[in-house]
Structure formats: C-alpha cells, structure tokens
Amino acid sequence: xxxxxxxxxxxxxxxxxxxxxxxxxxxxxxxxxxxxxxxxxxxxxxxxxxxxxxxxxxxxxxxxxxxxxxxxxxxxxxxxxxxxxxxxxxxxxxxxxxxxxxxxxxxxxxxxxxxxxxxxxxxxxxxxxxxxxxxxxxxxxxxxxxxxxxxxxxxxxxxxxx
Amino acid sequence: xxxxxxxxxxxxxxxxxxxxxxxxxxxxxxxxxxxxxxxxxxxxxxxxxxxxxxxxxxxxxxxxxxxxxxxxxxxxxxxxxxxxxxxxxxxxxxxxxxxxxxxxxxxxxxxxxxxxxxxxxxxxxxxxxxxxxxxxxxxxxxxxxxxxxxxxxxxxxxxxxx
Numbered sequence: 273x274x275x276x277x278x279x280x281x282x283x284x285x286x287x288x289x290x291x292x293x294x295x296x297x298x299x300x301x302x303x304x305x306x307x308x309x310x311x312x313x314x315x316x317x318x319x320x321x322x323x324x325x326x327x328x329x330x331x332x333x334x335x336x337x338x339x340x341x342x343x344x345x346x347x348x349x350x351x352x353x354x355x356x357x358x359x360x361x362x363x364x365x366x367x368x369x370x371x372x373x374x375x376x377x378x379x380x381x382x383x384x385x386x387x388x389x390x391x392x393x394x395x396x397x398x399x400x401x402x403x404x405x406x407x408x409x410x411x412x413x414x415x416x417x418x419x420x421x422x423x424x425x426x427x428x429x430x431x432x433x434x
Numbered sequence: 435x436x437x438x439x440x441x442x443x444x445x446x447x448x449x450x451x452x453x454x455x456x457x458x459x460x461x462x463x464x465x466x467x468x469x470x471x472x473x474x475x476x477x478x479x480x481x482x483x484x485x486x487x488x489x490x491x492x493x494x495x496x497x498x499x500x501x502x503x504x505x506x507x508x509x510x511x512x513x514x515x516x517x518x519x520x521x522x523x524x525x526x527x528x529x530x531x532x533x534x535x536x537x538x539x540x541x542x543x544x545x546x547x548x549x550x551x552x553x554x555x556x557x558x559x560x561x562x563x564x565x566x567x568x569x570x571x572x573x574x575x576x577x578x579x580x581x582x583x584x585x586x587x588x589x590x591x592x593x594x595x596x
Contacts, residue, residue: 301509346580347463411573418508
C-alpha cells in the first residue's frame with residue numbers, strides 16, 4: 273500500500289465510496305445529501321493542508337485522508353484529520369495506515385497536538401483505532417449525534433500530543 | 435439594554451472593540467491580524483444563523499453575539515455562539531445578557547444543546563459566566579492555546595443541554 277498526494281483525478285475514484293459513507297449518515301457530521309462538488313470542496317484541501325489517497329499495487333484507491341489545522345490564531349498548533357476507507361477494502365489496515373500518516377505529517381509540520389472534534393461513539397472501530405494510535409477521549413458531547421438507526425449517541429472529542 | 439439584530443451599519447461600531455479583542459490574542463482562536471473584511475465575514479452571519487448587538491438607551495453598541503449551528507448533518511441539533519463585549523462596558527452584565535439571549539435563541543430554534551469549542555481557560559470571567567448559565571466543561575484540550583503572556587494554556591470544550 274502506498275500513500276500519496278491526492279489529485280483531482282483521484283476524486284473520481286474517491287467519490288463513489290465517499291458518497292456511500294456520507295449517505296449512510298453514521299459516522300460524519302456533514303450533510304448526508306452532500307453534493308459531489310461540496311464533497312470535493314470539503315475534502316480536497318490546498319497547501320499547507322493536505323489530502324492523500326492510499327492505493328494498492330494496482331493503483332486502486334483504497335481510502336483517503338485529509339489533514340489540516342484545527343484551530344486558528346493562537347490555537348494553530350493543533351492539527352486535525354479525517355479519514356474515509358472504501359468499505360470494500362475494510363479490515364486491511366488502510367485506516368490505520370492513513371491515521372498514522374496524518375499523525376506523522378502533523379508532527380513533522382510542527383503541530384504540537386492533534387484533535388478530532390466529532391468521533392461518533394458508535395463508530396467503535398474508529399475509536400479503537402484512534403486509541404491504539406495514542407489518542408484519548410477528552411470528553412463526550414452527550415447525544416451529540418443523531419444516528420440513523422441507534423438514535424442519539426455521543427460525540428467524542430479525541431486528542432493526542434505529538 | 436436592548437439586544438437586537440445587527441446590521442451592516444452596526445459593524446462600524448463593533449469593529450473598533452472587536453479588533454482590540456482580536457489583536458490582544460487572549461481569548462479567541464482566530465488570527466490576531468484578522469482584517470476588517472475577514473472579521474465581518476466571520477462574525478456577521480446570514481439566516482438561519484444570527485448576529486445581534488446589545489445597545490444602551492442612547493443606542494451605543496456595548497457588545498455583540500453570533501449564534502449558529504455547531505455541527506452539520508446528523509449533528510445539526512447542536513448550536514454554538516460567540517460573544518464580544520466592548521472592554522469599556524465590561525462589568526455591566528452585557529456578556530451575561532448576550533449569552534442568555536443566544537441560549538434562548540437556540541432553544542426556540544429547536545436545538546437540543548449548545549457547545550463552545552474553544553474557551554481559553556485563563557478567560558476565567560467567561561468560564562465563570564458560562565458555568566453560571568448552565569454550561570459545563572466537557573473536556574480541556576491541554577496546552578490548546580498559546581496565550582501571549584501566560585504561555586500554553588488549556589482550551590475548554592463547554593456544553594449545556596437546552
């Protein structure tokens with residue numbers, strides 16, 4: 273698996289699984305009816321922020337990550353990131369590789385910590401992954417997310433120093 | 435004191451103290467060199483979000499508040515808000531009146547809770563005010579804010595149900 277910079281061509285490979293994940297409405301606090309254009313504007317970031325894709329040996333896009341500053345001004349030493357893995361390629365360590373990549377990016381770029389603002393507590397796979405990579409739950413917004421089948425569930429704020 | 439909708443004319447009264455607060459860099463996670471145009475774009479919100487000013491009997495602007503959705507999609511039942519009070523009129527209950535106003539707005543608009551994403555822990559006056567209005571600290575981002583004289587201090591995430 274290779275992780276490399278995403279270009280606009282990659283978006284055509286990303287959008288089908290990105291749309292599936294967004295439409296399901298179980299893991300992201302973004303509009304579930306997000307248009308392709310809005311999705312691209314949200315996900316494909318410009319420097320100094322970055323968006324990457326994880327690809328296999330055949331060049332198939334398995335997942336994507338974006339990484340960016342979380343707070344501005346005197347909070348600009350805090351980074352954030354987001355990940356989407358094609359469900360067809362789950363369980364292969366793609367999310368882990370992408371998350372580790374963004375942590376390394378943030379450290380190298382001089383950020384002092386990384387924060388996730390809204391991790392849906394029922395997304396237990398993600399919570400477990402982030403914990404295993406050194407993130408801790410700073411707090412949980414009670415009933416912060418309306419899960420389509422589980423009702424109101426918590427939104428974790430997660431954090432790790434770099 | 436009256437709290438009413440802010441119009442573009444009010445911005446001329448807001449910007450001088452808004453700039454002072456932003457330039458001081460002690461309380462907001464926004465660029466300290468924020469331009470007037472960027473300040474206006476950040477602060478003056480369009481419907482369904484709102485921006486108000488608190489004025490005295492003579493029509494002098496004492497402070498301002500903005501109120502908005504904090505998360506999107508399946509998190510869109512969580513509101514947020516921000517406040518700036520002219521330091522020349524501090525200690526008169528302006529911040530309290532503005533905060534109470536935004537809580538009432540959020541409740542009436544159907545939000546289920548309100549969240550502040552980044553309350554600088556050394557801003558003890560604000561933290562005390564929010565607590566007195568029913569907000570609790572969900573968690574604190576350690577060293578999340580680089581205070582210009584106190585060094586790295588925590589950023590509270592605060593919350594109250596409506």
